[in-house]
Amino acid sequence: MGTVGLVFGAGVAIAACVAVYLRAQHRLVPRTIERHRARDETRFLDLGAGDGLNAEWLRQSDTTIDVTCIDLANENRFGASIVYDGRTIPFPEKSFDSAIIAFVLHHVPATRQLGLVRELMRVTRRRLYVFEDSIASHFDRCLCAGHQRAFGTSTVEDARSADAWRAVFADAGLTVESMSLTSRFIAPWIRGCKCYLVQRVIFVLRVP
Numbered sequence: 001m002g003t004v005g006l007v008f009g010a011g012v013a014i015a016a017c018v019a020v021y022l023r024a025q026h027r028l029v030p031r032t033i034e035r036h037r038a039r040d041e042t043r044f045l046d047l048g049a050g051d052g053l054n055a056e057w058l059r060q061s062d063t064t065i066d067v068t069c070i071d072l073a074n075e076n077r078f079g080a081s082i083v084y085d086g087r088t089i090p091f092p093e094k095s096f097d098s099a100i101i102a103f104v105l106h107h108v109p110a111t112r113q114l115g116l117v118r119e120l121m122r123v124t125r126r127r128l129y130v131f132e133d134s135i136a137s138h139f140d141r142c143l144c145a146g147h148q149r150a151f152g153t154s155t156v157e158d159a160r161s162a163d164a165w166r167a168v169f170a171d172a173g174l175t176v177e178s179m180s181l182t183s184r185f186i187a188p189w190i191r192g193c194k195c196y197l198v199q200r201v202i203f204v205l206r207v208p
């Protein structure tokens, strides 16, 4: 094989690695849950499910998984999200094994975040999987101001750093099983995030 062939082969291999990496980041939510969940942890609540794609990917990963989606409005493209008032989850105690709350809490007014976390603890038995933006510096706050304004219901005051999110979960009485931060440069590849270059923090939390 000549030099041109070698260069071409190396180019194809690098492109394939990048494609695999970006696809993995794109599926950050279902990938994280697949990695941490127990085999019999199958009944999930996806709170703030949005278009429902995370729930759909999770169902596709294992047909025994049942995901109930709930949101302030039904924008679910893969079924229906239950519409509720944003405060009281319309399910009895311990209805679900675990709950997913992906990029939702920073859109909830800071004074109501702890209450919503406690409400999730009421309806779940095992874990909360929380995905959040970590707003830790002045630079982050500048980026975040536009993002929060675009969303309409939240302000930069509702966003927190990874450590401040951890403090909210400690207040609620949750145990941190794992906490990890992504690089801010992978953020645009998480679905729906466009060019919002902030770090993301992932918590796997044990419900007492």
Ligand SMILES: C[S@@+](CC[C@H](N)C(=O)[O-])C[C@H]1O[C@@H](n2cnc3c(N)ncnc32)[C@H](O)[C@@H]1O
Binding pocket: 029, 047, 048, 049, 050, 051, 054, 070, 071, 072, 073, 085, 086, 087, 101, 102, 103, 104, 107, 108, 116, 191, 192
């Ligand atoms: C940035 S989107 C995230 C959607 C989805 N979880 C995802 O990861 O693609 C934020 C979602 O949170 C929802 N939301 C905001 N406040 C909420 C609340 N109090 N309870 C439930 N959902 C809420 C919004 O309606 C929106 O669908």
